Amino acid sequence: MPGRDRVHEQNNATAPSLAKTARRLSLWTRRDALTAFAAVASQTLWPYHLLAQQAEGDATLPRHRQLKVEVTGTLELDPTGQKATTSPFSVNASFDFVERSARDGRIYWTARTFEEATARIVVGQGSTTSALSHSDEVVIESTQQQDDRQIKLTMTRPAEPLTLDESELIKLQAISPAIETWFEDIENRSLTDVWTPDAWSIAAALAIEVVTDNQVQCRLKRRQRGRAEVEVRGTLIGTADNVGTEIALTGTCSVDEASGRLLAASWDIQERRALGPATPGFTARTRLELTDLGTGRWDDASEQTFQQARAAALDAAPSLLVFESKHQGFRLEHSPQWTVIADSTNVAILRLVDQGDLITQAHVTRLQPLAAGTRLTKETYRQDVSSAIGNSGGTIVDVSEFTTSRDYHGLRVTVSAEVSGVAVQWVYVHLSDKDGQRLGWVFTAEQDRLDRLGIEDQTLVDSVEILAAPATANEARAASRDNGASDR
Known part of the structure; x- marks a missing residue:
């Protein structure tokens, strides 16, 4: 993955210190x-x-x-x-x-x-x-x-x-x-x-x-x-x-x-x-x-x-779990093969593992909202992704548009690249609802594991529900001050 994803404004998160409260x-x-x-x-x-x-x-x-x-x-x-x-x-x-x-x-x-x-x-x-x-x-x-x-x-x-x-x-x-x-x-x-x-x-x-x-x-x-x-x-x-x-x-x-x-x-x-x-x-x-x-x-x-x-056991679909990101403001359903690695103010990270192999890693970030009723176009998103991958050597191979089961507007850009001699695929996904609330996704997978990935990434994206935007740190501090004032 590129070192800096300007499209989704996220860094590769590191785990907080284990010595915290x-x-x-x-x-x-x-x-x-x-x-x-x-x-x-x-x-x-x-x-x-x-x-x-x-x-x-x-x-x-x-x-x-x-x-x-x-x-x-x-x-x-x-x-x-x-x-x-x-x-x-x-x-x-x-x-x-x-x-x-x-x-x-x-x-x-x-x-x-x-x-x-x-x-x-x-x-x-x-x-x-x-x-x-x-x-x-x-x-x-x-x-x-x-x-x-x-x-x-x-x-x-x-x-x-x-x-x-x-x-x-x-x-x-x-x-x-x-x-x-x-x-x-x-x-x-x-x-x-x-x-x-x-x-x-x-x-x-x-x-x-x-x-x-x-x-x-x-x-x-x-x-x-x-x-x-x-x-x-x-x-x-x-x-x-x-x-x-x-x-x-x-x-x-x-x-x-x-x-x-x-x-x-x-x-x-x-x-x-x-x-x-x-x-x-x-x-x-x-x-x-x-x-x-x-x-x-x-x-x-x-x-x-x-x-x-x-x-119903014989006809039942695999049991799904629920993950709700408190920091990025979304909720989704996922199979037990997905594991949530982090949920921070910077990014939520999930990994898909099959038979002990890491198949893909997904970074999900809440983006600044668009004006209600507006949409990002395919061409604009393509240009944004092109700028984000910069000189990483990646090549955009596909750009598509879709609608989720919740009627969210989606854009998907697929990039082929090579990192340290390993052929990889990056998939950038942009989701927005009718009010302009947005999520950005980046999926990373090695090319030789794409057949095992199948449509797992698309299924995960389709299950997502965009929730109310989480309060920023400044908003949270302001609310705390207001509550303290009202108590007095």
């Missing part, structure tokens, strides 16, 4: 901590007529559960793609939820409503708190066994799309119903029996994608009053977020012998995960305590949402 903790750092946490951690009345049909030992009954999570470790960060840095981090999180599980062949379903879902995150000297909004709305999680080693995990909230932060917050370890496949034959096992859980089920339990080397074993330690205590111990190598990970797992599970249901568990998980193109690397230790509090409260509306999600 919690209130100013950078988005990249906060999201990295959430991503790492998700990786190491990732009520209403139940209808009487359903209770009457099911016994207390039925694992499909809604269960009231609590999960406490403590994480300590070191993050490896590279928000600019130029130099990795490290910083200590910790997470303390609490979850109180009711869940209902079911199984359709190789798909394991869980529906949850949360009474509490909060995490206190500290990175360096900065800290922040993350919480789930609309916690009373049902969150649907599905874990599909792809083969004997691999799973596909999806998460959606039908009533209100999850943000990326929320998705990472509640992508939890040690609560997948797939864990209970470890204990399906527990009644018939002898004391000191040792067995190895299926690799795919371990991936599901740890909320990772693939387990390639499985050295985890379960051992029946004791039985007491209808409960079996099982020790879980071992190591594994796998893939998470398309990067390698190594995990050492130690846990003790209390299991209902009649149903194989997990009643309580204590886990100690140590993980080293590689740095990815849009995700942090980390070395971390996680302690989890899961408690089952008995039958939970569940209503007909929640059950209907759950069953509709299961019925």
Whole structure:
């Protein structure tokens, strides 16, 4: 990308210092901590007529559960793609939820409503708190066994799309119903029996994608009053977020012998995960305590949402997440392959990653508005882009005009160039609404990855909604002074 994008008035942003206060903790750092946490951690009345049909030992009954999570470790960060840095981090999180599980062949379903879902995150000297909004709305999680080693995990909230932060917050370890496949034959096992859980089920339990080397074993330690205590111990190598990970797992599970249901568990998980193109690397230790509090409260509306999600699974489009830029004033929907890297007063940055490869990076900037009812012409925008790329060696190969699904006017200029011997493509996009509010975009991709990019950039642009312009720093200070004066 050219060093200075005069069209979109943006610089390549660098991550703020990790030593800043919690209130100013950078988005990249906060999201990295959430991503790492998700990786190491990732009520209403139940209808009487359903209770009457099911016994207390039925694992499909809604269960009231609590999960406490403590994480300590070191993050490896590279928000600019130029130099990795490290910083200590910790997470303390609490979850109180009711869940209902079911199984359709190789798909394991869980529906949850949360009474509490909060995490206190500290990175360096900065800290922040993350919480789930609309916690009373049902969150649907599905874990599909792809083969004997691999799973596909999806998460959606039908009533209100999850943000990326929320998705990472509640992508939890040690609560997948797939864990209970470890204990399906527990009644018939002898004391000191040792067995190895299926690799795919371990991936599901740890909320990772693939387990390639499985050295985890379960051992029946004791039985007491209808409960079996099982020790879980071992190591594994796998893939998470398309990067390698190594995990050492130690846990003790209390299991209902009649149903194989997990009643309580204590886990100690140590993980080293590689740095990815849009995700942090980390070395971390996680302690989890899961408690089952008995039958939970569940209503007909929640059950209907759950069953509709299961019925629609075969025809459903991939779940989308929501990102709202507080600094640039826009909202968009994106697939989980997109990751938000930064949201600052200068620029919002997103990266698209596929199978561990960086496919494209998008810079989005709020521009000064045009007069209401006016539009930038193709020729004017072409000239602006030509000036912006200057002597970088780029060549404009296409200029087009389009309209988004929200009836925004769009201009798109495609530039071919070579940077350090690598053929790249820059795509400049200009969006404006009827009131003259504008956004500028720049997508950067290597030429040999354009086939994998497809129309992902166009889909992202089409989903955007331009919001009210954020207040400038001067406006914010003036408003603060005015509020102070009115208080007096």
